[in-house]
Amino acid sequence: MSDDPNRRRLGRGLAALIGELDMPAPETKAAITRVDRMIRVSVIRPNPANPRRSFSEEDISELARSIKAHGVVQPVLVRSGKENGTFEIIAGERRLRAAMQLGLEQIPAIIREVDDRTALELAIVENVQRSDLNPLEEARGYQILMERYQYTQLDLSRYIGKSRSHVANTLRLLRLPESVQNMVADGTLSAGHARSLVSVENPEALAKKIAERGLSVRQAEALAQQKDMPRPAKAEKDADTRALEQQLSNELGMKVTIAHRSGGGGEIRIAYKTLEQLDELCRRLRG
Numbered sequence: 001m002s003d004d005p006n007r008r009r010l011g012r013g014l015a016a017l018i019g020e021l022d023m024p025a026p027e028t029k030a031a032i033t034r035v036d037r038m039i040r041v042s043v044i045r046p047n048p049a050n051p052r053r054s055f056s057e058e059d060i061s062e063l064a065r066s067i068k069a070h071g072v073v074q075p076v077l078v079r080s081g082k083e084n085g086t087f088e089i090i091a092g093e094r095r096l097r098a099a100m101q102l103g104l105e106q107i108p109a110i111i112r113e114v115d116d117r118t119a120l121e122l123a124i125v126e127n128v129q130r131s132d133l134n135p136l137e138e139a140r141g142y143q144i145l146m147e148r149y150q151y152t153q154l155d156l157s158r159y160i161g162k163s164r165s166h167v168a169n170t171l172r173l174l175r176l177p178e179s180v181q182n183m184v185a186d187g188t189l190s191a192g193h194a195r196s197l198v199s200v201e202n203p204e205a206l207a208k209k210i211a212e213r214g215l216s217v218r219q220a221e222a223l224a225q226q227k228d229m230p231r232p233a234k235a236e237k238d239a240d241t242r243a244l245e246q247q248l249s250n251e252l253g254m255k256v257t258i259a260h261r262s263g264g265g266g267e268i269r270i271a272y273k274t275l276e277q278l279d280e281l282c283r284r285l286r287g
Contacts (some may be wrong), residue, residue: 038106041099043086044078047123054134054185055097064098072099075108079119087111090119117149125160135191136181139170146171172198180207192217196224252281 076092089096090112099107114122124133124141133141145151153171157164173184173194180203183189188211196217197203197210210220237245241258248256252270254277260266272278 037109037111039078039087039109039111041096041104041107043081044076044096044107044109045081045083045086045088046093047089047119054137055094060094060097060101063094064101067095067098067104068102072104072108075110077122078109078111079114080111088119090114090122117145120144120149121159134185134187135170135173135194136185139173142167142171143174169195177204179204183207183211190217193220196221200224252284253277254281 072095074092074095076095077090078087079090080086081088087109096107120141124138124145142151142156145156146153153164153167156162156167160167170191173181173191175198176184176194180189180194180197184191184194189207193207193210193215197206197220200206206220206224209215210223213219215223237258241260245256245258248268254273255271257269257271258266259269270281272281
């Protein structure tokens, strides 16, 4: 995967990729259509795989005012849509929305015929480099590339121009409960706040406390590391269970622990110290 030259150059940024479209196309790159023209706004469709999900109306209005004063400085990037005569946006959806708000009939566009994977790559690269994604949208974009197209964290760090630790820390946000993810998405918590919550036992309660107190990231990290944070109390084992553990331990010559679950089931753990003990345990289990 890392030997693919088309993927290696993603780290150079979307601007470089768009610039390459103005250069003569190699004979072997017949799949790329280099067109720079005005396209009717009404035939451009959103990209369902775009990692960006939230668009601030205030930001769109501000961009619309800029476009009204100066025009669309940078064209949007599109590919042919599934319906004849339509196009699907790859990069520049904010510009498209602002143009629609102004009632513009046409918008300058570059058409590039690419597959779903490359369209997603370009969308993520542009949004990440422009800081247009919230941390959760960025994490979900990375996750799609890793699950659907077998990217590694190292691949992603190279292609988007970010450190591997940045990619890893961003992906960790997806381990948080949905309610905490929503707080990150709407800006109530920063990504730094959220990362301090990934390993705590009750991230929702701590997230609310951080938001209510207006704590800094460093204060949130200190709060998460406190040893006196309330933890669920462990149920005491009854005398019968402890006696059975002792009996089994004596029989096997290995430490045995029994854990009951509230639903009625449970598990037995047998700890062995040597491979000889493991062999003896296997022999007994096989009868």
